[in-house]
Amino acid sequence: MCGIIGVVGGDRALATILEGLARLEYRGYDSAGVALQSGNELWSARAADGTRSVEALVERCTNAPANMTVGIGHTRWATHGNPTEVNAHPHLDCGNRIGLIHNGIIENHSELREHLQSLGHGFRSATDTEVMVHLMEEELKIDGDLVQATRRMLPQLRGAFAVAIISADHPNQVVAARRVSPLIVGSRDDVSFLGSDIPALMGHVDEVYAIEEDHVVDLRPGTISVTDLEGNTVHVEPVTITWDIEVAEKGGFKDFMTKEIHEQPEAIAATLADRTRDGFVALDELDLDEEDLRTIDKVVIIGCGSSYHAGLVGKFAIEAWGKLPTEVDIASEFRYRDAIFDASTLVVGVSQSGETIDTLEAIKKAKKSGSKVIAVSNIVGASMTREADGTIYTRAGLEVSVASTKTVLAQVVALELLALRLAELRGTRSAEEIAEAMADLQALPAALTQLVDASEGPEAIADAVGDAQDFFFLGRHLGFPVALEGALKLKEISYLRAEGYPAGELKHGPIALIEPGVVVVAIVLSGPMAEKMYSNIAEVKARGATVICVAEDSDHIVDSLADYVLRIPDVAELVAPVLAMVPLQQLAYAIAQAKGFDVDRPRNLAKTVTVE
Numbered sequence: 001m002c003g004i005i006g007v008v009g010g011d012r013a014l015a016t017i018l019e020g021l022a023r024l025e026y027r028g029y030d031s032a033g034v035a036l037q038s039g040n041e042l043w044s045a046r047a048a049d050g051t052r053s054v055e056a057l058v059e060r061c062t063n064a065p066a067n068m069t070v071g072i073g074h075t076r077w078a079t080h081g082n083p084t085e086v087n088a089h090p091h092l093d094c095g096n097r098i099g100l101i102h103n104g105i106i107e108n109h110s111e112l113r114e115h116l117q118s119l120g121h122g123f124r125s126a127t128d129t130e131v132m133v134h135l136m137e138e139e140l141k142i143d144g145d146l147v148q149a150t151r152r153m154l155p156q157l158r159g160a161f162a163v164a165i166i167s168a169d170h171p172n173q174v175v176a177a178r179r180v181s182p183l184i185v186g187s188r189d190d191v192s193f194l195g196s197d198i199p200a201l202m203g204h205v206d207e208v209y210a211i212e213e214d215h216v217v218d219l220r221p222g223t224i225s226v227t228d229l230e231g232n233t234v235h236v237e238p239v240t241i242t243w244d245i246e247v248a249e250k251g252g253f254k255d256f257m258t259k260e261i262h263e264q265p266e267a268i269a270a271t272l273a274d275r276t277r278d279g280f281v282a283l284d285e286l287d288l289d290e291e292d293l294r295t296i297d298k299v300v301i302i303g304c305g306s307s308y309h310a311g312l313v314g315k316f317a318i319e320a321w322g323k324l325p326t327e328v329d330i331a332s333e334f335r336y337r338d339a340i341f342d343a344s345t346l347v348v349g350v351s352q353s354g355e356t357i358d359t360l361e362a363i364k365k366a367k368k369s370g371s372k373v374i375a376v377s378n379i380v381g382a383s384m385t386r387e388a389d390g391t392i393y394t395r396a397g398l399e400v401s402v403a404s405t406k407t408v409l410a411q412v413v414a415l416e417l418l419a420l421r422l423a424e425l426r427g428t429r430s431a432e433e434i435a436e437a438m439a440d441l442q443a444l445p446a447a448l449t450q451l452v453d454a455s456e457g458p459e460a461i462a463d464a465v466g467d468a469q470d471f472f473f474l475g476r477h478l479g480f481p482v483a484l485e486g487a488l489k490l491k492e493i494s495y496l497r498a499e500g501y502p503a504g505e506l507k508h509g510p511i512a513l514i515e516p517g518v519v520v521v522a523i524v525l526s527g528p529m530a531e532k533m534y535s536n537i538a539e540v541k542a543r544g545a546t547v548i549c550v551a552e553d554s555d556h557i558v559d560s561l562a563d564y565v566l567r568i569p570d571v572a573e574l575v576a577p578v579l580a581m582v583p584l585q586q587l588a589y590a591i592a593q594a595k596g597f598d599v600d601r602p603r604n605l606a607k608t609v610t611v612e
């Protein structure tokens with residue numbers, strides 16, 4: 001998820017872009033860049049300096065030619081290619097005449113790159129984005145028309161994009177288009193603006209126009225025209241901006257946690273984008289020798305907190321699909337015990353930040369022993385990705401709220417992709433079975449969309465149980481990691497005692513604590529364990545507990561057992577945990593809200609834990 005901004009006209013293009021980029025940093029900040037146009041000149045600058053990228057860009061722009069009237073700017077959250085200056089946007093064509101910025105993922109970038117290279121185009125970056133600027137270069141050769149060239153480029157692209165293009169040969173013009181990723185435009189007096197979202201345009205316009213998919217916008221000083229792929233003019237209704245800057249950064253949501261919960265369908269779609277090629281599972285960043293993956297005889301997954309829970313789900317997938325013995329360990333434990341692993345062990349470090357010290361040190365230890373190491377990270381170029389032999393990136397976009405939501409779901413999906421790749425290489429699943437499992441994963445974004453919009457159920461339950469002090473989260477099989485994650489979310493943001501337990505362990509101790517006033521949250525996923533969960537629910541009900549069930553839509557038995565039911569859509573068994581975590585995020589959120597706590601910044605916690 002990147003931030004984009006564009007300006008045409010007036011005499012403050014650069015200043016407007018730099019101010020806008022500073023306001024877009026919440027969308028990502030690992031690098032930033034700007035391209036300016038005036039007369040027949042194109043000037044560009046880029047900087048990659050982590051959280052200081054926009055500041056560093058401002059310093060570089062002190063050399064920018066004065067009075068440039070057209071410009072585009074970008075703040076990047078890397079998905080393809082490390083967060084380096086060469087991968088920062090804008091990207092330029094071979095002749096440095098066209099500048100292009102992009103938010104989204106081009107799924108067919110590999111095949112487009114190959115084709116363009118065969119036509120003689122030289123690539124400078126490792127990004128998916130760069131193919132677009134070379135495509136534009138090709139298309140402009142036909143008639144030199146920036147809008148027509150964009151119209152011809154769009155059908156060649158698969159994936160998600162909001163793209164803005166300027167050219168040295170096209171003064172006073174920015175052309176933009178979108179598919180999936182958002183794009184808004186607006187104009188005032190003799191200046192027109194575009195942006196990925198409202199903060200980019202705040203203070204400049206009072207009304208914005210939201211562009212529809214596959215429409216092309218031609219921005220000129222003070223005028224905007226929108227056309228479809230056939231060139232027909234499209235009428236767009238304006239929307240008045242009523243948000244202040246703080247609300248705008250949160251996309252209109254009350255806080256970042258709500259925003260990030262709502263971004264989960266997009267985060268999962270992005271993590272799944274471009275993961276099959278020619279019928280095979282494609283994990284481009286993994287970069288590990290196929291023979292090494294084929295010959296491993298054990299997998300060890302390491303993580304902390306929510307990342308550990310994602311690992312526990314991953315174990316089921318790797319065992320079921322890849323038929324490999326899989327251990328999951330808490331990084332701070334793994335580091336200091338005499339764990340048995342060697343060159344035939346695959347060690348997977350799971351961490352959204354890619355910086356958690358215990359996980360980092362654990363994978364270093366594994367590497368020293370000759371094991372192959374994979375990092376699963378949300379941050380391109382993070383320490384763990386540099387340490388590991390290969391990486392699978394979750395492409396969840398920047399997560400600001402301390403409690404992980406969209407990144408945990410994306411970690412589960414990334415581990416399941418790894419499981420499918422292992423199954424493919426080891427021949428433990430047929431091509432049909434792998435395609436079917438891939439389709440099960442692909443069904444998640446739509447099911448998540450349904451879920452994230454339905455927060456009323458959790459809110460009503462939170463009202464009813466919010467005064468309780470003791471919560472037990474019970475699950476079996478794939479429901480157990482979900483129970484652990486649900487309990488952790490509640491602890492973190494509501495400061496309530498919440499324990500996650502494998503439901504089968506109930507009789508071995510914890511049932512002694514069940515009495516009226518205790519709330520039991522039972523995760524009932526379809527499959528062989530459902531019946532056993534029904535018995536466990538009956539046991540705690542008989543001892544006076546209030547029971548909340550998370551269950552699939554088709555499960556009608558829970559209605560007669562539980563006090564409250566949180567529903568999730570029916571999906572395949574191995575992908576169900578991804579959905580089941582969502583109502584538990586919403587429940588924890590609703591309880592914390594009712595208590596008046598700051599959900600984004602819970603006490604005593606930090607987003608990145610770089611100390612032991």
Ligand code: F6R
Pocket residue numbers: 304305306307308350351352353354355356359402403404405488489492607608609
């Ligand atoms: C839970 C949470 C933490 C992290 C843990 C690991 O909501 O955010 O438990 O999951 O600190 O962090 P990463 O994934 O960055 O290694």
